Amino acid sequence: MTFETIFAGFGGQGILFAGKSIAYAGMIENKNVSHLPSYGPEMRGGTCNCHVIVSDEPVASPIIVEPTALVAMNAPSFDKFEGQLVPGGKAIIDSTLISRDAERTDIDVYKVPATDMANKMGLPKLANMILVGKLVKETGMFTFEELKGAVTKLVPASKPELLENNLKTLEAGYNYEG
Amino acid sequence: MGNKVLMKGNEALAEAAIRAGCKHFFGYPITPQTEVSAYMAKKMPKIGGVFLQAESEVAAINMVYGAGGAGARVMTSSSSPGISLKQEGISYIAGADVPCVIINIVRGGPGLGGIQPAQSDYYQAVKGGGHGDYHLVVLAPSSIQEMVDLTADAFDIGDKYRCPVMIMGDGMLGQMMEPVEFKDTDTASLPEKDWATTGTDMKRKKNIINSLFIEPKDLEDLVLARQKKYDEIEANEVRYETEDIEDADIILVAYGTTARIAKTAMSKAKAKGLKVGIIRPITLWPFPYEAFEKALADGKKKTFLAVEMSMGQMVDDVKIAVNGRADVDFFGRTGGIVPTPNEILNKIEEIAGGDK
Incomplete structure (x- = not known):
């Protein structure tokens, strides 16, 4: 399996x-x-994106031309990348910041009010992790435990509170249905 | 996952240099390689090394000349316009037979150009750059792991042959993250640096590091002796990778980032039933002529397609390697544009269709 995901939004998100x-x-x-x-x-405040490939095969080109999934955190990003998704691709969008519907009918769109949810949780900087949780749930790239394990290793051990907040938001996104 | 860590290319190569025993780094920031300097600034003081942000690229390369002449493992790093500024120093270093490692994380040019990935410094790296009869050994990694492995090799090659070695990456390799594993390297077999200016303690003859030889006969003798060294490097240090070159009608030739994209195009072409192979030079100098001999051995008609992020520079060396025995074609994007697999595929299909 090869998962090719583009993450896009504003710098700072x-x-x-x-x-x-x-x-x-x-x-x-x-x-x-x-x-x-x-x-x-x-x-x-400017636009920002990254291309992430996770594959059983060696990664040839690291540039994603036809993403299998998109995580969009602002309207310009959704506008820019919606058209590039493969048919059947999954768009995980922050519906607090992206008000329009998808133009395509051959992709699966998951609207998550991530910014609202994060604000309500008192963790406004972690809307990104809510969307990561949803991405992993809908693509099945990893189990939730695997994802949790990775984030645990990624967040500096010196900041236990930050880790706890990251895991909380991941879980909120993973379990979000709506 | 073993001992793998997820690292940005620029940081991984800085770490690899430190692990290879590099204790001196002189540089000047420039996008897209500034993370090399930043990493060195953070780490060097902790290992008792020297990090110095020079007042300019010209100063930095001459500090490298000094440290290298004193026998230290030393590195500098820059991107295209900064490497142009260093050329005088590089020529002096080559002319004084001083080992060092120079990193070029290439961006679009000429002039200040842009900051996105390019390979348009090939001529500069491989065909001179500075003045005089000299070569750099030029290594071109195509993954972060290879960047790490080649950094260790670059120091060893430099010390073994007493010559400057360049690692040529591009903005994409510098900025992207991939898992890497750092291996322990063994430098025990390298010759002792009995030529270095380490102080005589009044016990031995003075060592002199110099590139000025007024007497033509002296200079010619030196250049000839250096040429022997280059012959040895050409015999021993050529590196390349090939895939499916036997029986291919079209053989892609690409290095670095472009080789990865070319490989994606190759798989797409194969899925359409085309016979396509690839030669990936890892050393740009010495150029891997041997790979072309292997590809040409069957005497069949074929086309070599050089793919570069430039207007066509390495393609000249492909023509020298092929020497009229096959067709040579070229596809490139430049200015910081990275070619897509489909663009390359279109070119492959155009060649296969014979409609050019």
């Missing part, structure tokens, strides 16, 4: 970390992985 958590989980599960960030004159 934790797009790169969201991608890194998936790449890291893949590495721990002995998959071949690559994490390619966009780079350039980008800053907080």
Whole structure:
């Protein structure tokens, strides 16, 4: 299996970390992985994306042309990448920030009000992890335990509270139905 | 997962250099390789090494010249415009037979160009760059793991032959993350640096590091002796990878990032029933002529397709290797645009269809 996911949103939303958590989980599960960030004159508030491939095969090109999944955290990202998804691809979108419906009918769209949920949890910076939870649930890339294990290793051990909050938001996203 | 860690290319190569015994780093920041400097700035003080952000690339390369001349394992790192500034120093280093490692994380050019990935510094790296009769050994990794492995090798090759070695990556390799494993390296078999300017303690003859030889006969003798060393490097250090070159009608030739994309295009072409192989040079100098001899051994008609992120630079070496015995074609994107697998596939199909 090969999972090719594009994470996209504003700089500062934790797009790169969201991608890194998936790449890291893949590495721990002995998959071949690559994490390619966009780079350039980008800053907080600008657009940002990363391409993450998790595969049983060696990763040839790390650039994703036809993603099997998209995590979009703002409207411009959904506009930009919706058309690139493979038929049957999965779009996990932050419906607090993206109000429109999908234009395509051949993809599965999961609307998660991640920013609202994170705000209500008092963890406004962790909307990204809510979407990561939902992504893993809907794609079946990893079990929740595998994902949890990866994030546990990724968050510095010196910050137990941060880890707890990451796991809380992951779980909220994983269990979100609506 | 063994001892694998997920690391950004720039940081992985900095860590690999430290593990290879590099204790001196002189550089000047430039996108897309600044993380090398940043990593060195953080780590060098902890291992008793030297990190110095010089006032310019020119200063940095001359500090490398000094440290290398004193026998230290030393590295500098930059990206295209910064590497252009270093060329005078690189020529001096080559002319004084000083080992060092130079990293070029290539971005689009010419001029200040852009900051996205490119391979348009091939001529500069392989065909000179600085003045005079000299070569750099040029290593071109195509994954973060290979970047790590080649960094260790780069220091060994430099010390073994007393020559500057360049690792040529690109913005994509510098910025992307992949799992890497650091292996212990053995440097015990390398010659002692009895030529280095380490101080005589009044016990031995002075060592002199110099690239100025006014007497033509002296200079010619030195250049000839250095050429012998280059012959040895060409005999011993050629590296490349091939896949399915036997029986292929079209053989892709690509290095670094582009080789990975070319491989995706190759699988797509094969799925359409086309016979496609690939030669991936790992050393750009010395160029892997041997791989082409293998590919040409059956005497059948075939086409070599060079794929580069440039307007066509390595393709010249492909032509030299093929020497008229097969067709040579080229596909490239430049300016920081990375070619897509489908663009390469289209070119393969165009060649296969014979409609060019």
